[in-house]
Amino acid sequence: MNLETATIANITGEKYLAHRMYGTFQVAGCADGESVALTRVTPRTASMDYGDKRILPLAISAREIAEDVCREINSDAGERSYLGVFVCAGDAPTEAELRAAREKLDEFYRALVAAADREWERSHSYLFIHDLQRRAAARLGMVKEWHYEARETEECPGCGERVKPGVAVCKSCRAILNRDKAAALGIVGYADRAAGTGASASAADAAQAVAPGERVVDHSRARR
Numbered sequence: 001m002n003l004e005t006a007t008i009a010n011i012t013g014e015k016y017l018a019h020r021m022y023g024t025f026q027v028a029g030c031a032d033g034e035s036v037a038l039t040r041v042t043p044r045t046a047s048m049d050y051g052d053k054r055i056l057p058l059a060i061s062a063r064e065i066a067e068d069v070c071r072e073i074n075s076d077a078g079e080r081s082y083l084g085v086f087v088c089a090g091d092a093p094t095e096a097e098l099r100a101a102r103e104k105l106d107e108f109y110r111a112l113v114a115a116a117d118r119e120w121e122r123s124h125s126y127l128f129i130h131d132l133q134r135r136a137a138a139r140l141g142m143v144k145e146w147h148y149e150a151r152e153t154e155e156c157p158g159c160g161e162r163v164k165p166g167v168a169v170c171k172s173c174r175a176i177l178n179r180d181k182a183a184a185l186g187i188v189g190y191a192d193r194a195a196g197t198g199a200s201a202s203a204a205d206a207a208q209a210v211a212p213g214e215r216v217v218d219h220s221r222a223r224r
């Protein structure tokens with residue numbers, strides 16, 4: 001076992017960035033087809049500020065750092081949360097360590113799914129289902145009514161209202177958002193004619209508005 005380094009194992013595809021007082025640590029996530037991603041940590045020296053003008057160096061071992069980083073990451077999803085990162089006893093994770101981590105992660109995922117079930121029962125709203133709960137259901141291979149339709153909205157460039165992606169026309173300002181779809185529905189022909197008339201009318205108005213103004217300027221110049 002190497003005392004100078006410690007190994008963090010991550011059994012999920014998530015990557016993490018842990019900001020600690022003594023440094024920032026990037027924890028690798030599994031690539032496709034990988035079952036565990038390893039990140040090596042080396043010791044650091046932190047500056048301890050005692051508040052009385054004494055700033056002393058404090059050595060932090062690789063293991064202390066790895067434990068701290070894993071605690072930070074795992075605790076990020078609420079009470080008793082576990083996100084699948086742990087410090088290996090040796091340089092690489094053993095089969096027993098990996099099995100224990102998978103069991104612990106599955107247990108947390110089941111708790112997340114149960115919480116999502118309760119939420120769905122109560123609100124029937126996709127808005128209250130979190131990404132992590134969707135990920136948990138997917139990871140456990142569970143098919144849930146709330147899992148699908150992670151339907152997001154986008155902003156209408158015309159009026160800023162939230163609209164469903166791919167809709168033909170904005171429901172509040174009538175802007176054409178998807179020309180092909182609008183044409184297929186017979187909406188765009190009408191809207192184009194209306195917009196065309198509007199554009200030429202305002203262009204004519206603008207031309208008329210400018211012309212007298214120029215003549216006025218010409219008269220004043222002539223008088224001088």
Ligand SMILES: [Zn+2]
Nearest residue numbers: 156159170173
């Ligand atoms: Zn709009």
